[in-house]
Every structure is written in C-alpha cells, then in structure tokens.
Amino acid sequence: MASPFESKEVRQRCFLRRNIRATLPILDGKMEKAKRFTGLIIGALALLLVVVVVVALYWQTPKMLYPQEVREYEGQNLSSIGDFRENSIRGPQQISNSTYRLKIMGLVNKTVEYNYDELVESFQKYQKVVSLHCIEGWSVKILWEGFLLKDLLEESGISPEAQVAIFRAYDGYSTSLRLDYLLENDILLGYKMNGLVLPAERGFPLQLVAESRYGYKWVKWITEIELSSDVNYRGYWESRGYPNDPVVPTYEMP
16 A cells, blocks of 8 residues: 555646646647747748848939930930039029010011920921030030020021021020021020920020030020120120130030
C-alpha cells in the first residue's frame, strides 16, 4: 500500500497535469495571436519601407516641366523649353490673351491693332527650327511656329522711309532691327515652341525669333512694332553699351 506521502505527491502531479492540459490551449491561442500580430507589424513595416523607397525614387527622378513638347523634328534633336535661362529685365510677364493687343504703327500706311485671336487665325503659320544664342554663352535649339513678320507689316503698308523696326514689350523692354534683315530672312513672330503655346516665361503671347542675332534681340511679350527711319535708335541693352546689330559669328542662315 502506498504511503500517505506518496498518495499526496501523486495527487499533486495529477493536479499539475490537469492544469497544464487546461492551460495549454489558452497559451497556444495567445501564441497564435501573438504570431499573427507580429506578422501584421512586419507586413506594415515592409509596406512602409516600400512606400519610402518609391517616394524617394519619385523625388530623385528628374521630371519634365513640359512633358508634351516635341523634342525631335525631322531628324534634329531639340532643346527643352525648360533649358532657357530667365534673364528678362522684370521677370516673366502675365498677359491675358483676352486683353492682349499688338499695335503696328509708325512709318506705315495705316496703324493696325490686332488681338490675340486675330493674329492666330488671320495669318499663314510657318514652322522653323532656329537656335537662340545668348551673349552669356548658352544656346538652345527650338522648333518655332508663328507667322512671318513681313506679312503683318505688309498688311499695314510699309512707308519707303522706314529703315528699322522698333519692338516694345509689356515689361518696358525695347530693341530694334533693320527692316531689310527682317523682310529678307523670313523672320517669325513665334507663338508656339516645340509644339506648345508659349508659356508666360518664354514670352506669351509673342516672341520675336531673331534668327542669327544674339538673344537680347529676341524680344518677348511684344505689344508694339513701330517702323522708323531712326537707324540710331538704341533699345534697353543697346543704350547700355551692347551692339545694335549683334550677329552670331558662326551662324549661317538657311
């Protein structure tokens, strides 16, 4: 017969076994929940890491400022509109096409004023790839679209005394070019570049495409064109010592 002590010990062991068996399912359930929770935390951290990497790559990848612009034309690689440097005298001008007016005046048979829609709809449009060379040392090659300056001037009637055209801009800028240069070289008034309407920083509504002349002759935001006999007229930069007829040395007219 077992001793009373042995009987008590056996009873204690049985009690412990029963408690362990009863506790194990509870522990298993808690461990399973802990595993699931840990898995969720790991998954969330992994997703957060992916988001951080994607955001970092997004901000590090250069974005095109003008994604719809043409960058190749008839086998020629073109510069981007964003390649221009801002060097206007008062910063980009904001002009509404609904209130814009271009005035042709001076030594003409009749003074004419056009609104934006009249300019865009009334004259034959042309395209031409032309490089702008800045006197600061940089250049861009752009596909320009616009109308011939001589078409506008002939509509007003050119006086025989006229020798130069003086261009005035919305920001107070001005410059001049010889009339024979403008008429003989199919100089454009550009309203589009690389297939897009000129943005404000590039001269909307109009920029003179002064082919073979340095960039300070490429007047933007044009509001007036005056025909004159004053061959000594000096515009904004010319009155500050810049040459009045700055031909790009290596440029060849097509």
